Amino acid sequence: MNSFDIQFHNGQFHLFSSKVSYICELHKDAWLLHRYWDPRLTAYHGANCPEPVKRTFAAAADPEEPAFSLEMEPQEFSCPHQGDYRESSLALRRQDGWPAGRFRYQGYEITEGLYAPEDLPHIRPLDGKGAKTLSIRLRDEASGAMLTLRYSVLEDSAAIVRSAEITNEGTGPIWVERAFSALLDMPYDGEELVTFHGTHQKEFQMDRRLIGHGTISFGSTRGASGPQYPPFAALCAPEAAEHSGEVRALQLIYSGNHCVRVERDQYDHLRLTTGIHPEGFSWKLEPGERFQTPEAVLVYSGQGFNGMSQVFHQLYTERLFPRQWAGRTRPILLNSWEMCYFDVSEEKLLPVIREAAALGFELVVLDDGWFGHRNNSKSSLGDWTVNREKFPNGLTPLLDCARENGIQLGIWFESEMISPDSDLMRAHPDWAARFPDDAPLLGRNQLVLDLTRREVQDYVLDTLSGFLRTYPVSYVKWDMNRHMTDPGSASLPPDRTGEFFHRYMLGLYRILHELTARFPEILFENCSSGGGRFDPGMSFYMPQTWCSDNTDALDRQSIQYGASYMFPPSAISAHVSAVPNHQTGRMIPFETRAALASSANMGYELNILDLSPEEREQVREHLALYKEERDLILGGAFYRLRSPFDGNLCAWMLVDRKREKAILYAFAASYDVSCLSAVLKIPYLDQKKLYVERNTGRRFSGEELRYAGLAVRFPQGDFPAIKIVLQAETMS
Numbered sequence: 001m002n003s004f005d006i007q008f009h010n011g012q013f014h015l016f017s018s019k020v021s022y023i024c025e026l027h028k029d030a031w032l033l034h035r036y037w038d039p040r041l042t043a044y045h046g047a048n049c050p051e052p053v054k055r056t057f058a059a060a061a062d063p064e065e066p067a068f069s070l071e072m073e074p075q076e077f078s079c080p081h082q083g084d085y086r087e088s089s090l091a092l093r094r095q096d097g098w099p100a101g102r103f104r105y106q107g108y109e110i111t112e113g114l115y116a117p118e119d120l121p122h123i124r125p126l127d128g129k130g131a132k133t134l135s136i137r138l139r140d141e142a143s144g145a146m147l148t149l150r151y152s153v154l155e156d157s158a159a160i161v162r163s164a165e166i167t168n169e170g171t172g173p174i175w176v177e178r179a180f181s182a183l184l185d186m187p188y189d190g191e192e193l194v195t196f197h198g199t200h201q202k203e204f205q206m207d208r209r210l211i212g213h214g215t216i217s218f219g220s221t222r223g224a225s226g227p228q229y230p231p232f233a234a235l236c237a238p239e240a241a242e243h244s245g246e247v248r249a250l251q252l253i254y255s256g257n258h259c260v261r262v263e264r265d266q267y268d269h270l271r272l273t274t275g276i277h278p279e280g281f282s283w284k285l286e287p288g289e290r291f292q293t294p295e296a297v298l299v300y301s302g303q304g305f306n307g308m309s310q311v312f313h314q315l316y317t318e319r320l321f322p323r324q325w326a327g328r329t330r331p332i333l334l335n336s337w338e339m340c341y342f343d344v345s346e347e348k349l350l351p352v353i354r355e356a357a358a359l360g361f362e363l364v365v366l367d368d369g370w371f372g373h374r375n376n377s378k379s380s381l382g383d384w385t386v387n388r389e390k391f392p393n394g395l396t397p398l399l400d401c402a403r404e405n406g407i408q409l410g411i412w413f414e415s416e417m418i419s420p421d422s423d424l425m426r427a428h429p430d431w432a433a434r435f436p437d438d439a440p441l442l443g444r445n446q447l448v449l450d451l452t453r454r455e456v457q458d459y460v461l462d463t464l465s466g467f468l469r470t471y472p473v474s475y476v477k478w479d480m481n482r483h484m485t486d487p488g489s490a491s492l493p494p495d496r497t498g499e500f501f502h503r504y505m506l507g508l509y510r511i512l513h514e515l516t517a518r519f520p521e522i523l524f525e526n527c528s529s530g531g532g533r534f535d536p537g538m539s540f541y542m543p544q545t546w547c548s549d550n551t552d553a554l555d556r557q558s559i560q561y562g563a564s565y566m567f568p569p570s571a572i573s574a575h576v577s578a579v580p581n582h583q584t585g586r587m588i589p590f591e592t593r594a595a596l597a598s599s600a601n602m603g604y605e606l607n608i609l610d611l612s613p614e615e616r617e618q619v620r621e622h623l624a625l626y627k628e629e630r631d632l633i634l635g636g637a638f639y640r641l642r643s644p645f646d647g648n649l650c651a652w653m654l655v656d657r658k659r660e661k662a663i664l665y666a667f668a669a670s671y672d673v674s675c676l677s678a679v680l681k682i683p684y685l686d687q688k689k690l691y692v693e694r695n696t697g698r699r700f701s702g703e704e705l706r707y708a709g710l711a712v713r714f715p716q717g718d719f720p721a722i723k724i725v726l727q728a729e730t731m732s
């Protein structure tokens with residue numbers, strides 16, 4: 001048997017890798033039913049198939065088989081009005097106003113590689129090897145709508161990638177009113193639901209709850225994936241924890257409106273479905289046209305949440321983030337924001353660049369405030385020309401200074417926006433998204449550009465490309481600081497107004513695709529007031545994301561802990577900032593701030609010109625040490641050990657792929673006199689190896705660290721952090 005494959009036998013589709021099996025089955029060559037999504041099976045004989053039972057109120061899908069009702073069957077997709085009264089995943093309407101959705105099986109195809117939907121971010125096919133894709137076609141005769149469900153399986157991965165496509169093969173237009181990417185049915189077995197919620201400066205806060213009867217629904221209608229409920233959900237066994245237990249998770253590769261619905265029905269079936277949020281969405285398909293949903297990534301783990309995260313981390317590192325950054329060193333950057341805010345200038349930045357280089361920084365980022373006549377958030381978005389009062393000689397002196405000092409320069413853009421007070425707005429008042437009869441609402445004093453329009457996309461592309469050719473910076477921070485209201489475009493006809501949100505995303509993705517292809521050497525960092533749009537869609541174009549505007553090293557523990565459920569440290573930017581912290585006023589010791597940022601993609605944003613000689617030395621040493629450890633931090637495996645959502649402590653570790661060196665960080669929110677020591681079990685080292693603790697020279701076996709655990713004692717004082725480095729002893 002191959003290590004991964006898709007087989008079709010006796011009406012059963014079986015996708016498997018070494019880690020996972022996914023099985024669905026045809027009933028009477030017409031209906032597609034779900035059977036299994038769990039650890040790899042070598043054979044499946046339908047042991048878990050429910051016996052059809054005739055129930056009052058249940059509609060028979062097949063007149064010849066009265067007990068067969070879609071209400072009771074586990075499915076792969078679901079349309080309303082077909083007898084399945086649970087959450088549907090697809091809703092279509094014909095031109096005459098009638099719903100359409102009686103889909104019956106037509107055929108299938110198995111192809112090598114991944115599908116890679118055009119125009120949307122996706123799991124990358126790479127060279128077409130190591131993956132296979134199953135496409136199952138179903139058709140609604142009455143409307144001529146064809147539904148293609150796609151499933152991909154990847155070698156050695158416990159991830160399955162799903163998406164759906166609707167093609168209008170009929171003679172009149174069809175409106176797609178709901179098109180989810182994946183639907184999964186399973187018997188309820190006491191599962192709990194893990195999700196994240198958040199807000200500006202407090203992203204990725206975890207929730208774990210029991211699943212009662214009814215539907216739990218969450219998502220975003222903000223025009224961005226949003227910090228409120230990022231696109232992620234995990235069902236887990238009640239006993240599942242970081243190191244053990246079954247977890248089934250999904251994430252959408254999309255950055256716009258999305259939703260997750262979890263329904264436990266009256267028969268204790270559990271349905272999990274996700275896709276583009278249906279609110280305000282509809283899409284007109286003319287005959288011959290197609291609608292492709294974003295991809296959803298489904299991950300099964302039998303090794304708890306860390307097992308799940310390893311699957312996401314590996315998949316995203318190998319097949320989602322831009323290839324040119326795979327395994328490549330990320331520069332340690334110094335960002336001007338918390339140092340200068342809008343008050344940037346050549347005069348201020350030149351000494352900063354010189355000092356940054358002397359301290360060991362590798363890149364200085366000129367954040368907001370450098371363009372138009374921008375001195376606060378009230379103007380100039382859209383006018384991407386250098387402010388000559390602040391930079392009389394343009395940005396060339398900064399670039400020259402950076403080059404002479406052996407470091408790089410980066411810059412900030414917020415290109416999806418338009419300020420009412422901007423030359424762009426004066427020239428193109430209709431380029432702001434709006435409804436025709438309402439004045440559009442402001443957010444952070446700005447409006448959203450109508451990226452559904454090709455000419456607006458081209459403006460952004462041309463202006464930025466022109467700028468980047470004039471000023472060859474090495475890094476771009478791509479920001480997006482408001483959510484959408486007034487999702488309207490002067491260019492959309494009345495029967496297409498429901499297409500705004502998704503067309504906006506397609507426009508944005510086109511810009512990002514073009515720009516990153518034109519400037520492959522530029523490192524793009526994703527930002528939306530921090531982690532307001534931190535999702536796999538943006539991560540397809542930008543390998544790292546400014547994870548939160550909150551740089552407080554206590555608050556950051558839960559933010560980074562939460563983000564690590566899906567994203568590896570290389571994707572999570574974390575900066576050391578000044579004290580008292582600008583967001584919280586906390587005074588957190590340097591060691592803790594450094595430890596926190598050093599657990600991820602590390603940078604700084606504080607005034608390095610204000611440092612005392614001792615602080616300067618501290619920073620210099622920290623940067624040098626991070627450079628030594630960077631390959632392990634950004635290329636190794638990251639495991640969570642103790643959750644800040646469960647109490648006073650937070651701990652995690654990084655270990656290289658050979659399990660020879662591990663760095664463990666433990667943080668306490670406050671010093672607790674009753675906590676003599678915390679014992680951390682570390683099940684992620686090589687049990688056969690002996691590890692030496694760098695600071696004390698103590699020796700422990702991997703086995704002992706796994707089963708007995710390591711006692712860590714926090715020093716007195718507020719917000720302590722401990723760093724422990726374990727090095728495998730070389731066998732003599």
Ligand code: GLA
Pocket residue numbers: 337367368412479481527528529530546549
């Ligand atoms: C957002 C970003 C910050 C900074 C400001 C500039 O809030 O998250 O890091 O770039 O915008 O206005």
